Amino acid sequence: MAKNKEAKNLDTSTEEKIIQAASKVFTQKGYVATRTRDIAEESGINLALLNYYFRSKEKLFQLIMAEKLQLLFSVILPIVNNDDLTLEEKMETLVENYINLLVDNPDLPLFVLGEIKANPEGFKERLQVRKLLQNSSFIRQLRERRPDVEPLQFITSLLGMTLFPFIAKQILFADEKTFKIQMEKRKALIGRWAKMMLET
Amino acid sequence: MAKNKEAKNLDTSTEEKIIQAASKVFTQKGYVATRTRDIAEESGINLALLNYYFRSKEKLFQLIMAEKLQLLFSVILPIVNNDDLTLEEKMETLVENYINLLVDNPDLPLFVLGEIKANPEGFKERLQVRKLLQNSSFIRQLRERRPDVEPLQFITSLLGMTLFPFIAKQILFADEKTFKIQMEKRKALIGRWAKMMLET
DNA sequence: AAATATTTTAATCAAATGATTAAAACACAT
DNA sequence: ATGTGTTTTAATCATTTGATTAAAATATTT
Numbered sequence: 201m202a203k204n205k206e207a208k209n210l211d212t213s214t215e216e217k218i219i220q221a222a223s224k225v226f227t228q229k230g231y232v233a234t235r236t237r238d239i240a241e242e243s244g245i246n247l248a249l250l251n252y253y254f255r256s257k258e259k260l261f262q263l264i265m266a267e268k269l270q271l272l273f274s275v276i277l278p279i280v281n282n283d284d285l286t287l288e289e290k291m292e293t294l295v296e297n298y299i300n301l302l303v304d305n306p307d308l309p310l311f312v313l314g315e316i317k318a319n320p321e322g323f324k325e326r327l328q329v330r331k332l333l334q335n336s337s338f339i340r341q342l343r344e345r346r347p348d349v350e351p352l353q354f355i356t357s358l359l360g361m362t363l364f365p366f367i368a369k370q371i372l373f374a375d376e377k378t379f380k381i382q383m384e385k386r387k388a389l390i391g392r393w394a395k396m397m398l399e400t
Numbered sequence: 401m402a403k404n405k406e407a408k409n410l411d412t413s414t415e416e417k418i419i420q421a422a423s424k425v426f427t428q429k430g431y432v433a434t435r436t437r438d439i440a441e442e443s444g445i446n447l448a449l450l451n452y453y454f455r456s457k458e459k460l461f462q463l464i465m466a467e468k469l470q471l472l473f474s475v476i477l478p479i480v481n482n483d484d485l486t487l488e489e490k491m492e493t494l495v496e497n498y499i500n501l502l503v504d505n506p507d508l509p510l511f512v513l514g515e516i517k518a519n520p521e522g523f524k525e526r527l528q529v530r531k532l533l534q535n536s537s538f539i540r541q542l543r544e545r546r547p548d549v550e551p552l553q554f555i556t557s558l559l560g561m562t563l564f565p566f567i568a569k570q571i572l573f574a575d576e577k578t579f580k581i582q583m584e585k586r587k588a589l590i591g592r593w594a595k596m597m598l599e600t
Numbered sequence: 601a602a603a604t605a606t607t608t609t610a611a612t613c614a615a616a617t618g619a620t621t622a623a624a625a626c627a628c629a630t
Numbered sequence: 631a632t633g634t635g636t637t638t639t640a641a642t643c644a645t646t647t648g649a650t651t652a653a654a655a656t657a658t659t660t
Contacts, residue, residue, distance in 0.1 A: 232433040357561045364560030397593045
């Protein structure tokens, strides 16, 4: 058996190459628009290998999607319940981490939101962002600071300001380079704006 | 010829039924995920009629997309260059009109943005939102008020706060009813927040 | 009512696409 | 080197899907 020898070239193993290609093509084009042949070509391997390794397009997609959801959650989770951070620090860290993530993965928001809309049932279980936020210290802090403002409304704005430019990039920004520059500046901008929005 | 008699039942004419169905299915599922058979079924007509009336799926799609773009533009255009409106009035009207439009057409943003990303070339010509805003009185007023803030950054935030909830609805809000209630409240909220963001 | 034009349908085609299969190429232990 | 198990490929299948066609049904004109 060559089970243990897989590790030697894990980075360039066929399996890994397919995953990398699938990640790229799926996030760029979405599930339905992606043909298994696209992924095979991008991987530099034959079409049959996809089904040999991952059984089906659907299975491969589930793998990639789980990866991407994990990526998005891993930004929120460590922050919203960290009792060592003030409200301001939470907002700043959240925005900065998200923009850092999205500059490297600009297709992520439209991809994930699009797939959720295309198949809401498939995500009902996995996505309890609402429940997750519900009892967070982030929400508690928001309630204390501004008891008159619905926390979810504020969070929606914070996320909207942060994610929306990556969703509407094609429309709003001229080219990739100026976009990245603006996104760097944007970290501080959103931080300031969010604080202003909380003033009485 | 029966050319002039078409008017008698324009609302329920086959052509109109197909357009209505196409509008619904396309905006819900996007171009690639939509099958011409879906539209035919939704119209209550036979598949062959689609190609008889509209020649191809692509042509029908172009028609619907032009309609939707028009819808989105028609909110912005009359406002951003209206010299009778103050900066605050512009922002308030923009937000209110957009939320009104989106409550009735919640699929619009994700649909349009998704299709633009799927085929950027096809929109390069038609979408000069940037140029359109560039010389608007809206931008001029923003520059006067806050010369230190890039206007596009502010507009991105305004649009993000307004559009994002409709894009992330599935994730952030529990059910359709509470969502609509929150969106009504949101008009005033964004208005207030936008003004706060402009304070020095 | 007959003739003509328009609308609608059932049946079918061709291309695209996800998946399978059987055989070839390769790696590695003995 | 040989044999054994693993990896990779070319060829092929079955289904889906956009589109077409020829004929039937319906409406309109004369």
